[in-house]
Amino acid sequence: MIFSDELILELISCDKRITDSPKKSPPMRGSEKKKFLLESLDGQYSFIGFISRNQTFQENFSIGLVYNPKDEKGKVVLLRVNGPHGLNENAPHHDGPHVHLATAERINSGLRPEGKIETDVPYQTIEEAVQYFVRRIKIIREDALKYFPPPSNQIDFIFVEDDIS
Numbered sequence: 001m002i003f004s005d006e007l008i009l010e011l012i013s014c015d016k017r018i019t020d021s022p023k024k025s026p027p028m029r030g031s032e033k034k035k036f037l038l039e040s041l042d043g044q045y046s047f048i049g050f051i052s053r054n055q056t057f058q059e060n061f062s063i064g065l066v067y068n069p070k071d072e073k074g075k076v077v078l079l080r081v082n083g084p085h086g087l088n089e090n091a092p093h094h095d096g097p098h099v100h101l102a103t104a105e106r107i108n109s110g111l112r113p114e115g116k117i118e119t120d121v122p123y124q125t126i127e128e129a130v131q132y133f134v135r136r137i138k139i140i141r142e143d144a145l146k147y148f149p150p151p152s153n154q155i156d157f158i159f160v161e162d163d164i165s
Contacts, residue, residue: 001072003104009069012078012101012136014040016047018143030055036147038065046070049137054127059083061126063133077114081100084125097121097129105134110139127151 020037027033031052033149038047046068063081080100099121102113124128134144 001069001104003076003107005104008078008102008104008107009044009046012065012139014042014045015138015140016143017140018041018049018147022049022051022147027055029154038137041140048075051130052124058126061129061130063126065133065137076102076107077112079133079137080114081121081123081129081136097123 014061016038018036019039022034022036025033025035031054033050033052036049036126038049039045040047043053048068050062050064050066052062052064061083064077065079066074069075079102082098082100084096084098096119100114100116101114101116101118106115107113121132123132130148131150134148146149
């Protein structure tokens with residue numbers, strides 16, 4: 001399959017439902033991980049989602065969307081929403097929260113897909129990053145609320161006119 005940047009955008013931004021709920025895997029190499037399955041609402045695309053967090057350094061996390069083609073072998077990481085996981089002279093973006101995005105050029109060249117970096121991201125914590133991820137990949141509201149409810153401090157407040165004085 002030849003990828004285009006338009007296809008990658010479509011895969012990331014199509015509405016999705018969760019078809020298999022998030023399940024914890026046994027800790028590996030000091031990280032705990034949850035995986036879940038998703039599908040586009042039209043049933044055309046299949047995905048794997050994951051949330052990984054270092055058990056020692058809680059700010060070191062990665063939340064990802066992996067495309068799982070139905071009629072071809074192999075999987076493609078489309079998006080990773082990461083926390084800061086240490087300054088590195090080869091990757092200065094690791095000093096803060098950042099997103100890795102797949103590009104068609106990298107996929108079609110056989111390179112690690114998610115080489116495009118975004119550092120201007122609207123989250124700091126894993127809780128905020130999960131909410132950002134859910135919105136960015138367009139998990140339908142019902143599933144988002146069921147499996148990834150916003151932290152209680154992020155619930156929208158409804159003000160009644162009589163309460164304001």
